[in-house]
Amino acid sequence: MIHEPIQIITTGGTIDKIYFDAKSTYQVGCPNIKRVLEELPVTVDYQITPLLQKDSLEITDADRQVLADTIKATPGQRIIVTHGTDTMVESAMALADIQDKTIVFTGALEPAMFKTSDAIFNIGCAIAAVQALPAGIYITMNGRIFPYDNVVKDVENSRFVPRSELS
């Protein structure tokens, strides 16, 4: 439906977490969305910009300003942002004054390297959503599409819900 490439901006988060045996720790690695899309028979055009490589709890207001500036500077109208889930909503809110682009946030509740990860499914949701939706800022998680201003992470149940559904 669209002919301009989708702009994909990566910021880190659980989707990109990998395991370093040498240190027995988990760290944020390279953008998994790149590997996922390259290994699939995807023919849609896209460009990936690795912007940050952080757990989302470590993302600062300055980082969010850089994210906003990066999106404003891109000529593309269709933007996917991969992001850690804990502060995904905060980062989406920080873009509220960008009104002429379709911006879709996604991430994963389990690292993409896990057999049971939701990463590939969520990336599929984001790729379709960013092509189908009108200008606006959205979060796609759990198979749902949320406007950025009516969604919250239900940490206890590890899912995203509309604000009104959070018990």
Add this chain to the structure above:
Amino acid sequence: MIHEPIQIITTGGTIDKIYFDAKSTYQVGCPNIKRVLEELPVTVDYQITPLLQKDSLEITDADRQVLADTIKATPGQRIIVTHGTDTMVESAMALADIQDKTIVFTGALEPAMFKTSDAIFNIGCAIAAVQALPAGIYITMNGRIFPYDNVVKDVENSRFVPRSELS
């Protein structure tokens, strides 16, 4: 964004192909979209109707009539059809007189049981597309969304393309 359950109708195809060692053959098995969605942290409502269990080359005009009747009979406005890729476009065309629902076809180029299958990604695309798109009939494959009347399977390259792009 929507509150009615997504209606998922399965018809077989590569996405559902499994391997029977006892016979050393491959056959169309149970709907893999059911297993995929159950194993993911999906919170969107959906209902699955297993309608056919066929290689798409074996789907007949009578089958397509049953598919059309089933979709017309459902009160839901959001319909996903999983289908073999070889005649997916023909089946989409057979629904052309249904104009008040969003109908999204998807499938897979490799069986969902394969490690490298595009099934989970395609299902993600379809789940998002069916929620985001206006009424109409679409095919989501290869990360793209096609209107049903401008898409064809490029068999040689094993991908879907707009009619104009088929060499």
Add this chain to the structure above:
Amino acid sequence: MIHEPIQIITTGGTIDKIYFDAKSTYQVGCPNIKRVLEELPVTVDYQITPLLQKDSLEITDADRQVLADTIKATPGQRIIVTHGTDTMVESAMALADIQDKTIVFTGALEPAMFKTSDAIFNIGCAIAAVQALPAGIYITMNGRIFPYDNVVKDVENSRFVPRSELS
């Protein structure tokens, strides 16, 4: 424990079956044991000889003679043969006069490309068995190690059993 490389001879079979969407058929492809071992942190030395690329029902007496000649010609004492399961026992029997080497057959009941395949597990069994066992001809399937002259494929239940256990 051993310092000579393990000699791995591949003959095809279910373990190497892949899916060709363009033709909607399954065929025997390249040796999956190569890919599996390369992707794992394996430090044991091995050499892979792709000998045949056949469904085991198509393996002939002439093929078995080539297999025997190949094994006799190798200076190595530790041999793994990957093979289709339907005639694995027949091929093992055709090597009965080779008495100074440890020869371990294995394969898979599901293609290695399947998420649920037994291929990686079976390859692990064979790699360890060929290092640990004395000279002789063995089949490792289903987590068991069978002497070649007391094993049969129970086709109905899709497993290998000692001859005495076949009902």
Add this chain to the structure above:
Amino acid sequence: MIHEPIQIITTGGTIDKIYFDAKSTYQVGCPNIKRVLEELPVTVDYQITPLLQKDSLEITDADRQVLADTIKATPGQRIIVTHGTDTMVESAMALADIQDKTIVFTGALEPAMFKTSDAIFNIGCAIAAVQALPAGIYITMNGRIFPYDNVVKDVENSRFVPRSELS
């Protein structure tokens, strides 16, 4: 070849590490060897005893005494111990006075839940090794079989090697 069940004792380690999104931490979960063996077409008899659920850096001398006592108390002659890799050798050494059983340690360099984990391969190696080897204490990692008294983890390169090979 053997008819008594293989005794599998689990102690935790990377092989059993899982990810808790709610806390964004990784912890040692239930024994993955149970799930792995149940999902494969394995017909060898085995019994699993979940003894500890610890990162191997946390395993104490008291834990090792419990492990030794547990193995001595079992009537079985074939024992697999799944264990974290960092102190696997130390735990194997603590069993040195058990001389009438075949004891095989294994684990994983990446959690079994990872797509690229060596867990299934290593479990295959251990299942075969424990059936094929004479009484003694062994470590199977990286596709190799090591006597317990000539092996060390090369932490820098994340692999097991004979003591003489450690640079």
